[in-house]
Amino acid sequence: MPTRQIGWNVGEIAFAVMYVLVAVQALVLGYAFTRRYLMWRRGRDYAPIDRIGERVRQTLAVALLHRRLIRPGYRYAGVMHLFIFWGFVVLFIGTIIVLLEADIARPYFGFSFYQGTFYVVYKLVINLFGLLFLIGLLMAAYRRYAQHLPKFRRSLSDDAIVLAILLFLGVTGFLLEALRLSATRDAAAPIHWVAYPLTLVLNGADPSVLAAAHTLTWWSHMLANTALLVYIPVSKLAHIFTGPTNVFLRATDARAALPLIANIEEQEHFGAARVTDFNWKQLVNFDACMRCGRCLDFCPTFNTGKPLKPRQLIVEVGAYMNRQAGLLAGPAGPRVDEAGVRGHELVAPDEPRLAQVPRVAELIGDVVSEDELWDCTTCRACMEQCPVRIEHVPLIVEMRRNLVLEQSRFPQELVSLFNNLERNANPYSFPASTRADWAAAAGVQELAAVADPGELELIYWVGCMSSFDARNQRVANALAKILKTAEVKFAILGKEESCVGDPARRAGNEYLYQLLAQTNIERLNQYQPKRVVASCPHCFNTLKNEYPQLGGSYEVVHHSQLIQGLIDSGRLKVPAATLRDGFAYHDPCYLGRYNEVYDEPREVLNSVRGGFVELPRCRDRGFCCGAGGARAFMEEKRGTRISHNRLNEAIGAQASGVAVACPFCVTMFEDGVRALNVEERFAVRDIAEIVAEAL
Amino acid sequence: MDIVVTVKQVPDPDIPPTHFKVDEAASKVIPPAGVAPVMNGYDANALEAALRLKEQLGGKVTVVSLGGDSARDTLKRAIAMGADAAVHINDPSLNEADSTTTARALAAAIKKLDHFDLILSGRQASDTDGGQVHLGIATHLGLPAVSPIQKIDDASADSLTVERIIEDGYQRLKVRLPALLGVSSEMNEPRYPPLKGIMAAGRAQIPVWTAADLGLDGVAPRVVLRRLYVETREAKVELIQADSLSEAGTKLADKLREARLV
Numbered sequence: 001m002p003t004r005q006i007g008w009n010v011g012e013i014a015f016a017v018m019y020v021l022v023a024v025q026a027l028v029l030g031y032a033f034t035r036r037y038l039m040w041r042r043g044r045d046y047a048p049i050d051r052i053g054e055r056v057r058q059t060l061a062v063a064l065l066h067r068r069l070i071r072p073g074y075r076y077a078g079v080m081h082l083f084i085f086w087g088f089v090v091l092f093i094g095t096i097i098v099l100l101e102a103d104i105a106r107p108y109f110g111f112s113f114y115q116g117t118f119y120v121v122y123k124l125v126i127n128l129f130g131l132l133f134l135i136g137l138l139m140a141a142y143r144r145y146a147q148h149l150p151k152f153r154r155s156l157s158d159d160a161i162v163l164a165i166l167l168f169l170g171v172t173g174f175l176l177e178a179l180r181l182s183a184t185r186d187a188a189a190p191i192h193w194v195a196y197p198l199t200l201v202l203n204g205a206d207p208s209v210l211a212a213a214h215t216l217t218w219w220s221h222m223l224a225n226t227a228l229l230v231y232i233p234v235s236k237l238a239h240i241f242t243g244p245t246n247v248f249l250r251a252t253d254a255r256a257a258l259p260l261i262a263n264i265e266e267q268e269h270f271g272a273a274r275v276t277d278f279n280w281k282q283l284v285n286f287d288a289c290m291r292c293g294r295c296l297d298f299c300p301t302f303n304t305g306k307p308l309k310p311r312q313l314i315v316e317v318g319a320y321m322n323r324q325a326g327l328l329a330g331p332a333g334p335r336v337d338e339a340g341v342r343g344h345e346l347v348a349p350d351e352p353r354l355a356q357v358p359r360v361a362e363l364i365g366d367v368v369s370e371d372e373l374w375d376c377t378t379c380r381a382c383m384e385q386c387p388v389r390i391e392h393v394p395l396i397v398e399m400r401r402n403l404v405l406e407q408s409r410f411p412q413e414l415v416s417l418f419n420n421l422e423r424n425a426n427p428y429s430f431p432a433s434t435r436a437d438w439a440a441a442a443g444v445q446e447l448a449a450v451a452d453p454g455e456l457e458l459i460y461w462v463g464c465m466s467s468f469d470a471r472n473q474r475v476a477n478a479l480a481k482i483l484k485t486a487e488v489k490f491a492i493l494g495k496e497e498s499c500v501g502d503p504a505r506r507a508g509n510e511y512l513y514q515l516l517a518q519t520n521i522e523r524l525n526q527y528q529p530k531r532v533v534a535s536c537p538h539c540f541n542t543l544k545n546e547y548p549q550l551g552g553s554y555e556v557v558h559h560s561q562l563i564q565g566l567i568d569s570g571r572l573k574v575p576a577a578t579l580r581d582g583f584a585y586h587d588p589c590y591l592g593r594y595n596e597v598y599d600e601p602r603e604v605l606n607s608v609r610g611g612f613v614e615l616p617r618c619r620d621r622g623f624c625c626g627a628g629g630a631r632a633f634m635e636e637k638r639g640t641r642i643s644h645n646r647l648n649e650a651i652g653a654q655a656s657g658v659a660v661a662c663p664f665c666v667t668m669f670e671d672g673v674r675a676l677n678v679e680e681r682f683a684v685r686d687i688a689e690i691v692a693e694a695l
Numbered sequence: 696m697d698i699v700v701t702v703k704q705v706p707d708p709d710i711p712p713t714h715f716k717v718d719e720a721a722s723k724v725i726p727p728a729g730v731a732p733v734m735n736g737y738d739a740n741a742l743e744a745a746l747r748l749k750e751q752l753g754g755k756v757t758v759v760s761l762g763g764d765s766a767r768d769t770l771k772r773a774i775a776m777g778a779d780a781a782v783h784i785n786d787p788s789l790n791e792a793d794s795t796t797t798a799r800a801l802a803a804a805i806k807k808l809d810h811f812d813l814i815l816s817g818r819q820a821s822d823t824d825g826g827q828v829h830l831g832i833a834t835h836l837g838l839p840a841v842s843p844i845q846k847i848d849d850a851s852a853d854s855l856t857v858e859r860i861i862e863d864g865y866q867r868l869k870v871r872l873p874a875l876l877g878v879s880s881e882m883n884e885p886r887y888p889p890l891k892g893i894m895a896a897g898r899a900q901i902p903v904w905t906a907a908d909l910g911l912d913g914v915a916p917r918v919v920l921r922r923l924y925v926e927t928r929e930a931k932v933e934l935i936q937a938d939s940l941s942e943a944g945t946k947l948a949d950k951l952r953e954a955r956l957v
Contacts (some may be wrong), residue, residue: 258879262927265894405890415887423731433729495729 002123002188003115006102008180009214018222025229032233033241036287039325043280047139049249049625059248068387073621074294080139084166085144087133091173094126121192133172135210137163151293151311159291165228172221179217183210209256239290243388246288250389255507256545256594258397261510271402271508272395274363282395286318288388295382295392298617300624301375308375310382310392313368317395320367331629364399371638373399374411376627378506379589384620400508414507417633421512425498425519426464427633436494438466438473442480446494447527457489458562461543464499465534465663471670472663477694479559485695486572490533496523500542506595507630514550517542521552535559535688537590537662538628558591559688560601560661567607574694577610583685584613584655586646586669587622588662601661604687608694613655623649627664631670643672647682657683659690696754696852696872698745699811700778701801701829702738704762704769705822707731715925722923724822734769737817739885741878744778745815746886748850754812755779759804761797763790767901775888775896782808786906793918794823795912798831803909805836811873812852816844818877826877833875841870860864 007015047054061067066085070078101114114122141163144152178198181189182205189199202210232238261267272278295310296302302309361367371398382392403409417427425432436446444460447453460483466476484489501516524532532554534540544556557565566572585605591597598619605612617623626632626642636642647669650658660666669684706715707730716725726732734742740945745756758773760766761784782804789800805811816829829917832945838918845865846858854871858865860879870876888896906912935950939945951957 264890268891270890404887408887408889408892410887412884414883418887423707423733431707431710431714431727431730433727434714464827511893 001115002119002191003112004180004507005184005262006098006114008184009211010218014218021226025226028230029233035325036233036238037678039321040280040283040287042276042325043278043283044276046279046281055248058250059244062247062389063244063388068389073297074221074385076139077143077292080136081326083132083136084140084525085136087129087131087136087170088166090126090129091133094122097122103270117207120188123188123191124193127192128160130170131194134167134174137167137170141167143475151296156291162235162237163232163689165224168224169221169228172217172224174198176214176221179210179214183214185208191671206611208462212642222328236290239288239388242287243290244283246284247258247389249284250391256541258394258505258546260549261514264511264514270405271400272363272398273402273406275317275324277499278398282391282398283321285390285392285395286314286321288390289314289318290388291315292387294382294385294387295390296379296400297385298621298623300377300379300381300626300642300645301639303623304642304645306327306371307369307638308372308376310588312398313372314390314392316367317363320361320363364403368399370403370409373403374634375631375638376629377589377624377642378624379590379624380593381621381624384593397506399509401510402508404508405511410507411634413634414509414630417503417507417510417630419510421499421501421504421516425516426468427499427503428464428468430468432498433495434464435467435497438476438493439480439492439494442477445486445491446479446496447491448494448496452489453491453527455489456491456530458531458533459524459527460490460492461500461532461534461539461556462492462497463534463539463663465667466535467497469663469667472666472686474668475535475663475686475688478686478688481692481695482563482566482572483687486566488571493523493527495564500539500547502538502542503630503633505542505546506628507633517547517550519650521547521550524552524554529554532556533559533562535663535686537594538664539589541590558595558597558600558661560591560604561597563691564600564604564607567604572691574608574691577606577608577694582611582613582655582691583609583657583659583683584615584650585618585638585659586615586625586650586665587619588629588660588665589624591661592622593620601659601687604691605659612659613650613653615649615653615655617649625662625665625668627668632664632667641672641675643668644676647672647676648676651676651682652677656681657685659685659687661687696748696752696812697810698754698815699755699805699808700738700742700745700750700756700758700773701756701814701816701832702742702760702769702773702917703735703817703820704760704766705730705735705820706815707733708736708821717923717925719922719924719952722920724923731768732765734772735817735820737819737821737878737880739817740880740882741815741817741876742773742776742778743883743885744876744878745813748813748847749777749904752850752852757782757808757811759801759808760784761789761792761800761804765836769777770901771896771899772888774899774901775892777887777888777892781899781901783901783904784875784909785903788906788914789911791918793920794825794827794912795831795917796914798828798907799835799914800827800909800911802832802835803911804904805832807904807909813855813872814838814875816875818841818879829875838873839870840875840877841868843879844876845881846887847876847882849901888913 006129066078066082069081084531098114101112104515106112116278124550144155144159173193175198177192177195179202180186181192181199182202190196232240246339261270275283289311291311293311364370364373376393376396378393380393383390420427420429424430426435439446447459450456460479462476468470476532498516498519500520501513504516505513532543534543534556539559543554547553563572567574583605585602602612623646624642625646658669660669664684666684673679673682673684706724706726710727710730714727718725733866742758749756756778758770758778758781760770763785766785767783770783773782782802784804789796792800805814814832816832819826824869829842830840841857841859843860845860848856854869856867856869857876859868860881891916906914935943935946
């Protein structure tokens with residue numbers, strides 16, 4: 001009857017020590033995470049946790065199925081973590097099973113299940129997962145130390161310690177099995193199929209030597225296990241608890257909208273100047289990071305040598321938060337100087353009296369530089385890839401809000417942006433009265449002049465760029481031509497249209513955004529449109545996902561979705577496409593990642609051009625053009641140019657041009673094409689222009 | 696240091712030139728449709744300079760403006776930026792006045808204020824580009840005036856040092872207070888008002904004074920506007936036809952000589 005003597009060669013005292021150590025581990029973990037929880041609660045209040053069922057489902061999908069971890073571009077890393085995670089979990093469950101057998105079933109219920117078929121299956125499975133555990137760890141060590149990925153250039157001692165302890169535990173686990181099997185000459189040795197080869201090697205040795213080695217291994221395994229568990233709260237392994245917590249707490253609704261400052265005129269304090277200004281859910285974000293670096297892989301600022309590196313921002317604010325709350329960063333965790341945070345600093349070393357005054361580091365300025373905050377294009381590449389759903393963009397905007405609304409400290413270029421938005425309802429110095437001038441020439445009507453607005457199928461929301469910028473007026477004209485050809489009854493708001501407020505909101509000027517939004521919402525609510533189509537993804541996103549916060553709910557589509565719908569339904573006839581010299585398709589951030597509209601533009605290109613070039617960094621991994629986050633209105637002085645990085649990718653993919661669906665992308669790429677001197681062989685086209693050309 | 700800043704509300708100078716229209720019969724500028732008037736740019740520079748001096752030395756910043764009802768918005772903007780108080784002179788007999796009358800009115804208003812150490816004005820208004828009013832104020836108040844300036848240094852309760860712009864450089868002058876300075880745009884970049892300021896400005900009480908309050912009944916203008924018009928210019932382009940660049944150059948040179956331009 002296959003079974004094993006639980007606690008063979010382990011004395012009563014050893015067992016007693018083991019239980020004490022287990023209790024110590026539990027206390028340490030409980031204490032450490034309770035303190036962490038209390039620290040999070042020092043953040044501002046937030047709405048009560050809703051949609052519990054959905055949250056639990058999402059958390060389980062990420063944790064158990066590794067839904068966000070195994071995805072295109074990360075198959076190796078995802079599977080590696082899957083092995084480590086499930087290996088550890090199954091080994092842990094294995095220990096619980098032994099505990100149930102030895103401490104509950106036998107003494108209290110007088111029966112034993114840890115034998116026979118159960119035991120055989122148990123051992124087969126445990127050996128499998130122990131092996132997967134070790135394989136995963138070796139894959140991890142290879143990835144971090146042998147593959148020389150840019151984001152792992154600065155590994156910390158914490159990374160090595162974690163791998164070392166886990167490997168040690170895995171190896172000593174098998175060693176314990178093999179030593180026992182050899183020393184007891186267990187007939188059922190082969191079912192322990194991973195330890196079995198080692199058993200064969202040990203078989204010839206003196207049983208007393210084996211027993212002594214077993215005792216040594218048992219103690220080192222127990223101590224290593226204790227070390228691991230008490231190390232968890234101060235190392236990156238804290239993500240075991242903080243990661244799923246963060247996934248659970250993330251915003252489940254309107255994923256694409258920034259949080260609203262309600263009753264803004266009555267607020268005394270705006271944005272985040274101190275760590276406790278964030279709400280408590282946001283504080284969990286800073287603790288959930290385990291420095292995997294996926295946020296850096298497609299980040300436009302990291303990849304062009306700019307100060308902003310999302311991982312660094314999260315880790316540094318996390319370390320700062322832990323220090324503010326009096327929690328230790330840990331003996332091997334991100335040390336103060338390694339993370340680059342100054343913390344308590346002497347004022348002036350050469351002035352002894354002043355040197356006694358400790359200087360407290362400020363969140364904005366010391367921990368996070370203003371350059372980092374203004375670098376962000378809000379493209380969401382970081383949030384999209386983060387396995388534990390850290391929400392970098394709202395955190396950055398929260399700090400921008402403090403700089404703009406409270407301190408009035410922001411790049412000089414934004415002053416004219418804000419002034420223009422206030423005076424002209426557009427980011428430029430064109431008077432609002434000229435907004436519809438392009439439409440007069442194109443024969444497009446303004447809503448105010450339409451006799452029966454109820455007859456209109458949709459309102460075309462033109463947006464500031466297509467209204468005023470000459471290059472983008474061509475896109476508006478192209479879309480107007482398409483709509484006319486498809487006999488769609490539409491009109492534009494024209495002079496009654498104001499900027500949706502996206503640049504103001506992203507720059508942190510929530511007040512100006514709300515003023516603009518309220519003007520637009522009043523107008524739209526008067527007209528009650530059946531449908532709104534926008535040719536700019538920023539307008540599209542704000543109208544669709546953010547206006548509901550202020551009482552404006554409309555059915556909004558992007559022009560790529562509309563065109564695809566018109567082609568599909570046959571209302572728009574396009575000539576059969578023959579595959580022509582390939583245009584690459586660039587996913588606009590606010591259309592792709594923000595709203596998951598990846599397919600419709602591609603289908604349009606397939607219908608009209610017979611195909612397109614898919615870039616390496618595509619869909620949810622698309623590389624930003626550099627204009628989002630109000631950056632289109634600021635100068636790019638640090639690092640290399642984001643738009644050039646993207647264009648070089650397209651040129652490198654042998655594309656003859658780039659098809660886009662956003663006026664900002666058009667502008668950035670047109671400028672880039674001129675700067676890179678490739679105007680002769682590389683074109684930039686909006687998909688509306690491509691379709692209109694084919695008609 | 697208590698500072699008075701004079702501001703004027705003007706039509707937005709950033710509108711395209713084609714939108715600038717004049718009613719010749721009435722000799723008045725037609726305000727462009729849908730574009731709100733703004734604080735005169737140089738006055739914003741003056742206000743910014745005042746706010747920086749206040750941050751450095753403490754004291755109070757008071758803003759004074761002469762204009763119609765809409766000028767109130769400009770005064771609120773000044774308070775939003777950080778001014779402590781504002782005074783609005785609003786009287787039909789004064790609102791469209793010439794530089795001399797405007798200077799008298801503003802000087803009379805400033806005399807009514809508690810106390811001031813320094814007056815900062817923009818060097819000129821961007822609609823009339825007269826540059827006379829601030830010098831007139833100084834004359835009426837018997838103050839030394841330095842204009843246009845691009846920098847203020849070494850400010851104290853008694854004096855300050857300024858850089859005055861001249862044609863080929865600048866002069867450094869030490870000015871004893873009280874005095875009046877005409878500020879140019881090279882001085883600074885006016886700040887964007889923080890939201891708290893905008894909220895405070897909304898609640899601000901701004902007293903309105905008339906000609907009677909200032910003792911200025913029946914003031915006659917010194918300057919009469921005879922005609923206001925937009926000069927029309929014709930532009931003609933003639934492209935030199937030639938077979939080569941050097942031939943084109945020769946032909947161009949000949950044409951310029953014929954037109955007696957070279």
